[in-house]
Amino acid sequence: MQIVVRxxxxxxxxxxxxxxxxxxxxxxxxxxxxxxxxxVKGIRFETLARICDVLECQPGDLxxxxxxxxx
Amino acid sequence: MTQQLPLATxxxxxxxxxxxxxxxxxxVGLAIWIAVDPGVLLAHRLPELGIDLGGRMISETVxxxxxxxxxxxxxxVLYTLxxxxxxxxxxxxxxxxxxxxxxxLRHVGFGFLAQAAAGLLAHPVETLxxxxxxxxxxxxxxxxxxxxxxxxxxxxxxxxxxGLVTSQAIALRAENEGFx
Numbered sequence: 485m486q487i488v489v490r491x492x493x494x495x496x497x498x499x500x501x502x503x504x505x506x507x508x509x510x511x512x513x514x515x516x517x518x519x520x521x522x523x524v525k526g527i528r529f530e531t532l533a534r535i536c537d538v539l540e541c542q543p544g545d546l547x548x549x550x551x552x553x554x555x
Numbered sequence: 556m557t558q559q560l561p562l563a564t565x566x567x568x569x570x571x572x573x574x575x576x577x578x579x580x581x582x583v584g585l586a587i588w589i590a591v592d593p594g595v596l597l598a599h600r601l602p603e604l605g606i607d608l609g610g611r612m613i614s615e616t617v618x619x620x621x622x623x624x625x626x627x628x629x630x631x632v633l634y635t636l637x638x639x640x641x642x643x644x645x646x647x648x649x650x651x652x653x654x655x656x657x658x659x660l661r662h663v664g665f666g667f668l669a670q671a672a673a674g675l676l677a678h679p680v681e682t683l684x685x686x687x688x689x690x691x692x693x694x695x696x697x698x699x700x701x702x703x704x705x706x707x708x709x710x711x712x713x714x715x716x717x718g719l720v721t722s723q724a725i726a727l728r729a730e731n732e733g734f735x
Contacts, residue, residue: 515735525733
């Protein structure tokens with residue numbers, strides 16, 4: 485099982501750019517980029533809560549569990 | 556997130572590194588001196604061990620063994636100083652939480668333990684060698700534990716623990732850096 489980050493989908497739905505999200509959440513654009521590409525080991529609840537707050541969504545809208553090898 | 560060591564700390568570490576390297580140079584000079592003129596070693600050790608030769612000559616074999624023992628003891632000090640210099644170099648270069656610093660810390664600890672072991676072994680071996688040729692009744696074997704030996708054991712143990720804790724801290728930081 486793997487966790488896939490669907491942040492790019494939610495950003496597109498909200499018509500928001502990564503830069504704006506990074507400014508409003510208070511983390512670097514580089515970290516947003518890493519998060520979008522799934523190149524992070526984890527996300528703090530604090531960061532997740534702020535992203536959900538800004539994007540007006542639930543954690544389940546951003547994260548999806550998929551069987552290994554399925555993307 | 557990168558947190559730098561304060562400049563004063565890095566400068567102090569650089570000074571201590573230089574002092575460690577100077578101490579290494581002095582000890583290498585001392586080792587050469589002892590190897591060239593073993594009389595220096597005997598003149599220093601005999602009063603310290605409380606041994607009076609009473610006009611007896613010490614054989615070349617015994618002298619050579621004493622020199623080898625002294626050089627071994629000096630090697631443990633040099634080993635410790637070398638790793639101390641490496642540790643201070645890491646701190647001077649703002650690389651406190653690195654595997655290299657943790658490795659150096661553990662080896663400094665091991666060096667202190669080796670110095671304690673050398674200190675404990677030196678006394679009985681030296682007294683045995685120096686009195687081996689003495690007449691019956693004057694042969695001697697003594698064992699001594701000094702406060703500095705105990706200090707080296709405690710300091711060595713502490714440094715090894717600090718080294719292991721530093722390794723844990725490095726692993727934690729690496730894990731933490733993967734989180735956003």
